[in-house]
Amino acid sequence: MTALAARAQTLLQEIFGYHEFRGQQAEIITYVAAGNSCLVLMPTGGGKSLCYQLPALLRDGVTIVISPLIALMENQVTVLCEHGIRATYLNSSLPFAAVRTIEQNMLAGEYDLVYVAPERLLTIRFRALLQQVSIALFAIDEAHCVSQWGHDFRPEYGQLAILPQKFPQVPRIALTASADAKTRADILRCLALERARVFISSFDRPNICYRITARTDSRRQLLNFIRGNHPGEAGIVYCRSRKKTETTAAWLNNNNIPALAYHAGMETATRNQHQKKFLQADNIVMVATSAFGLGIDKPDIRFVAHLDLPRSIESYYQETGRAGRDGLPANAWMVYGAGDIIWLRLRIETDTAALPAPVKQAAIARLEALLAFCETTACRRMHLLGYLGEPSAANHSPCGYCDTCLTTNPVQDVTVAAQKALSCVYRTGQSFGVEYLIDVLTGKRTDRVRQWGHDHVSTFGIGQELSIEGWRFVFRHLLALGYFTLGEERFILQLAPTARGILRGETRVKLRLSPHFHLAASQRISPGLPALDVCEAH
Incomplete structure (x- = not known):
């Protein structure tokens, strides 16, 4: 020495x-x-x-x-x-x-x-x-x-x-x-x-279990996750907005989970007080924006939860890495839905409007990489390490610990469901959001559907074999894979050029089915679809 x-x-x-x-x-x-x-x-x-x-x-x-x-x-x-x-x-x-x-x-x-x-x-x-x-x-x-x-x-x-x-x-x-x-x-x-x-250094954090699930009722899902896995333990919950950190912290407290809010808009004294309490206690959940966590040296954080998608895998890795610094088992848990994807895409458009095209393309590529990580059917740890350029990533085998390794849900071909979703977007004029499109697919004659006359289009009611959550699952996946673009108004879906391959049957869509993808044996999706001239669609 x-x-x-x-x-x-x-x-x-x-x-x-x-x-x-x-x-x-x-x-x-x-x-x-x-x-x-x-x-x-x-x-x-x-x-x-x-x-x-x-x-x-x-x-x-x-x-x-x-x-x-x-x-x-x-x-x-x-x-x-x-x-x-x-x-x-x-x-x-x-x-x-x-x-x-x-x-x-x-x-x-x-x-x-x-x-x-x-x-x-x-x-x-x-x-x-x-x-x-x-x-x-x-x-x-x-x-x-x-x-x-x-x-x-x-x-x-x-x-x-x-x-x-x-x-x-x-x-x-x-x-x-x-x-x-x-x-x-x-x-x-x-x-x-x-x-x-x-x-x-190696990016592998083998003590962290990565779990990502579809959003249904995010607060209830979070509460069930904490009660079921980390009662009385310290954790961080990341939210996109300052208001959401405060309302979520209040909601957790009302449900007997000690919680504090933290964001850059708080008074400095209050923010410092909350941070000090979190560092000193062993049972507080900090609900925060991404401003919280950098430099925080608390080894016994047992979980990091995300109620909104971060902007990139790098941000996700950095934030989840605050769990389990003591080397003991910890969880990285996240819920997300189609709204997250749309919001992030719109934010990229806004933030990069004045920047060179390659910078915008890099931001889009980071989002696409994050979405691919969320939707992967392979081991999440291997996917994460591969993206980060882990020197020994090629030598890693499936961890057997993340949600995709532990799930027994099968991977199935859902191309016809994807064709129905894309066809419905086209038949309704490419002017509506996910929830409206699901109403049309499942045959709901709401006032708005009748007002637009979409209870008479050929895709009305052709998707009754799936539950509402099942269709959300399909739309979220298609969004994540870039088969939709966004209209000028928020949350409006339009067909991307890549949708043509699915509509023509040239591209197959395979998903690991979630528990929300309910498809009764007597209602298997048939290949028959309303006629759609895909060339006309583009």
Whole structure:
């Protein structure tokens, strides 16, 4: 063991209370502490923070940590200070007087680590300050934000290429838990790390069981999941909107599940109070937006649940990775429906409207990859590791632990059901959403159906062999596979060019049937369909 490695081992025990390093931690820490730059890919819960926090203590000067979220930097600084490490942060939550004091203390050499947002680092004022202090290291946390191909692109991160220009002698370490090969290459290019070493740890979290199911009544499903699997245990429930976090937390409390809400719109004091309670208790469920969880060091989170689809597999992996950090069994559970797919597609259209076409295409590709993961009939763990570029993914066998490995539901050809759904979209003018189309298929003469005259189209009532949930299952799958496009109005389905193959019988659709896909033996779908000129449809 080298002298540097021995010092790192001593600090690990004396300051952080750990007796040994995990995985590649020791190698990364000594490599960076020796003055080298690198990119580190390590799973959530794998100990990324130590990879720059220990080198910060081993090198002379202050380490500047670029972090994207105020909550993340505040939490990490709190933990470091509890360990007796001289750390602070500079962000927009501080009054100017406090900023001035911290800047004077930096000049006096009183900090080992200072956390800043990329926006502050790029200011002339702060860069002038850095020219006057001894800098040990630049650590770029959540480095996938650098790349426009990544799932959380931040334009300010893309300007961090100034670091090697302005501070050529200072080593840099970029860290992320989730970046595919294209994003990794972009990180290396944007941060001028092309010649730097890349450390990639295994992404496998074998103690996490992945479960994904169709949404029926998401709150009731969540309650049943918690009561059946994790009564009295800590967990995180992710929701898309701030309002939904609050209403869901209130609903869980009304059903005797201790729960707290967390989102960026809350008052800082309330948000910090909720976070502190969650970290200290062993039975609280935190209902939060994606703003919660980064840097949260709570090892006994037994489950992470999603009531809405995240934007990408990378986001999903990062968020579910907060479960089971202690290595004990944990669950990653999610419900989703057709509405999630439509909402995310519309959001991509809005968010990428002013961006180059390749960026939009990359966002769509990430969504399609997520939907393929949700709809897969193969082992979810193998699918996930393959997408993330797991070095040993080819050597993995089905885990026997996720829902797709455990299910006994058969895979069946449902091409005719898919043809009926697509035909109904066409016959009703490609101007309606899923629930209306199901009313037509199942023969419901609602006021709206009669108003539009769709109780007289050839597809009216031809789908009575499936339950409402069965048809939702079919539409969700067709949406996920891209057989529909969206109309100008929200939730309106239109036929994609790829639908032609199904309508002509050239493309087969096979699904692992869910419990909601009820098809009585006496009502098997027959191949007979109303005549439809598919060429006319396109």
